[in-house]
Amino acid sequence: MKKLYIVLILVFAANTIKAQNKDTAAADKLYISLEYVDAAEAYKKLVDDGKGSPYVYSQLAESYYNMFNYKEAAKWYAKVIETQQEAEVYYKYAQMLKADGKYEEANKQMGTFAAKAPNDQRAIEFKKDPNYLPKLRSQQKLYDLKNLNINSDKADFGAVLTNDNHLYFASARSKGRKKYGWNEEPFLDLYSSVMSGDGVFGEPQPVGEINSKFHDGPATISADGNTMYFASESFKEKEFVKDKKNNLRQGQVYIFKATKDGEKWGNIKEVSFNNKTYSVSNPSLSKDGKTLYFSSDMPGGQGGIDIWKVAVSGDGTYGTPENLGKKINTEGNESFPSITDDNKLFFSSDGRKGFGGLDVFMIDTDKDNEAKNVGLPVNSPKDDFAFSFNTAKNIGFFSSNRDGNDNLYIATPVCSVDVITTVKDALTGKALSNASVAILDNKKNIIETKTTNMDGIVVYTVDCDKEYSVQVTNDGYEGNVFPVAKTRGGKVDIAANLQPIEKIIDKEVVVLNDIFFEFNKSNVTKEGAYELDKLIQVMVKYPNMEILVKSHTDNRGSDQYNLSLSDRRAKSTVQYILSKGVSKTRISGKGYGESEPNISCTDCTEEQHAQNRRSEFLIVKQ
Missing domain, CATH: 2.120.10.30 (TolB, C-terminal domain)
Structure with missing residues (x-):
């Protein structure tokens, strides 16, 4: 019904009247009156009676096209192109094939249309990108x-x-x-x-x-x-x-x-x-x-x-x-x-x-x-x-x-936010291309990782009203994590300025953010791995450097248990560093249990306990 407001209330047949004859007169009048249902039936009867012709096939195709009966329209357009060469017929045929999900065949007919009407804007756009559908399907949902x-x-x-x-x-x-x-x-x-x-x-x-x-x-x-x-x-x-x-x-x-x-x-x-x-x-x-x-x-x-x-x-x-x-x-x-x-x-x-x-x-x-x-x-x-x-x-x-x-x-x-992250050298302001930028959800799970372009930019599209963070690393620089606050759509610009990796060396210590461990566990967490990767970068830059890993626990548990747990944590940390190709002659670890707390407390809070579950990195040899 909506096509009423795309075309005229009453129109003449799209094809030339030359092909009309006394056999088609009744059907033609129905078609001219836009009574497409009855017109199609009348033209179909002519075909059944052996009076089909290129004109009748064309009128059937047009009748079904105007009713958006795409299966019947495509069927009769296939007959029409056997004898008619008008470009628009191929275009309409392609439209009906697409409506039926037959995209490969539709593209074939569009190719013929483009060859017959090369200056038509529809043909020009098609030739620019004939296989556009996969991109259209993967377009962000709006x-x-x-x-x-x-x-x-x-x-x-x-x-x-x-x-x-x-x-x-x-x-x-x-x-x-x-x-x-x-x-x-x-x-x-x-x-x-x-x-x-x-x-x-x-x-x-x-x-x-x-x-x-x-x-x-x-x-x-x-x-x-x-x-x-x-x-x-x-x-x-x-x-x-x-x-x-x-x-x-x-x-x-x-x-x-x-x-x-x-x-x-x-x-x-x-x-x-x-x-x-x-x-x-x-x-x-x-x-x-x-x-x-x-x-x-x-x-x-x-x-x-x-x-x-x-x-x-x-x-x-x-x-x-x-x-x-x-x-x-x-x-x-x-x-x-x-x-x-x-x-x-x-x-x-x-x-x-x-x-x-x-x-x-x-x-x-x-x-x-x-x-x-x-x-x-x-x-x-x-x-x-x-x-x-x-x-x-x-x-x-x-x-x-x-x-x-x-x-x-x-x-x-669908509410979305564009998180535009620009990565630069914090000292020179130079854009850093090929930097790794990961977008994380509010539970620190990595959603996706991309690399920056020549301008040091990465864009992520995320949901509204949710907190995110971007985790940025680049060879020769200290990686960092930048928070992305909740917002109601639009865009958020994140200036991710990275310090050269030398900045984390402080006299006899490599200063990392705390390598925290979960309660009663010794495995390296993903947050800990991110920090340890900074240490590895330093050791690659300084091939003679040797490191002692000191691991500590909170004060829950016996002294002996905590000493054993901290030693396992130190060994776990060393194993992670060794897994990245660092020689075992350059890295060692020792557990100190609860003997050297970062925060001295008796009835410690969960946060204080977490601060005491840590590792430290001493430079034994520069």
Whole structure:
């Protein structure tokens, strides 16, 4: 149903009429009237009766394409390319194959499309990176999603949440409405549902004063809640073009404006840039109310349906519509624009690199950058569209036919933080490339390790509201650990300035952070190993240096037990250093039990006990 607002209310067949004949006349009239369900049946009967032809195959493919029956569409496009060589046929065929998850075959058809239309922007982008899908699949997840509880068994799409918690959307759920031949569903109405404080949506109610006997919706609401722009039909204004040959009236999608009158919407007027020779639809109003975004097939675009914007003045008049250009639009279809309060524009496209069908894209209009596919799980091999986002409530909505019907979904942002670590020499300020940077969770578990680039930088993307730390090492430098505080998104800059390794030598001692041991244990912990690696670096730099490891315990346990435990800890420490290639003639260890406490105490705290469980490193020979 959503394709109603991508194409015209009534359109002529996409193929030339030359191939029509008396056998196809009835089916052609159904197709021209957008009654694709019945048209497909009529064309299929012609095939069954032995009257199939390249024209009939093409009409079948187009009928199923417009219904997004991707399996049947792909089946008939395969027949079409046996005789037709138009580039766009290969593009549509590839789209349907992608929707069916047949990416390898889709790429083959895209290759043919690119060869036939080398200057098409879609072909150019495809040739730049034909195997883009693995990267798209591995893209960082931006949203969690769930099915909205107010969906019906008919088309529901185009949801926008107002600041007063009203969710407006278009739906074909009305059982009292006549059916639309496109997909045999009732005509669209505009509905609203109230969101409660716990995020539950109430029973949707039709917006009676907006709805008519024609298609109505979707809509956009001003920030103050007093102005609505919504899509409907030109027939509402008795505006259409007559097709005398087929005895049809060709209508368009129009945009209308309504204002709040108490609890009702009234004063409904069409906008001045409506035109009975092209459609304008899917309105979205900026926060300040001065810019209206919409989709249209009006002249002057990039091809297909494009996204446009128009200035809205204080007196209610409109400027000249402006095409958003190649940064947004392609030779394919771009539709369902939605502008957020912080000027991020979401839109759907079938002309950009995606998973199949329509995909949702986003671009920050305040920055000169490229539109970005929002990735999984919002996008899928099917049609994903009409993404809107309420920044004040930090919640989004989109529509998809991934389950066979146009349904509404909630999109909740996955909160993330970019931890940008820059490693430098603390004395010279020189950036240190190839330094090892590990990101650790709040339990000191290493999540991942990377090496710095030429500028000494590593970037990690982590969850919001969690404490982390980065552990940094580099040959010739004292490693260090830098805390990363909790934050609610955005980025955190960590200045990881490392001291040259000589800094830990203090006369006759190599000064390390304490090598703590767990209670009653002698194994080297991961924190201890990190510190011992500094000692190893010093011993590598000074090949004649010899070290005595003195190991100590806390005062729990007998003197003899503690002496034995400390000796095991000393030997464990020595064994770790030997495992790194240091000669055993250069390292020795001895346990001192509880005889030399770091902190003298009788009723020691756990922290004091931990301070006494330590190792010291004496330089026996420089």
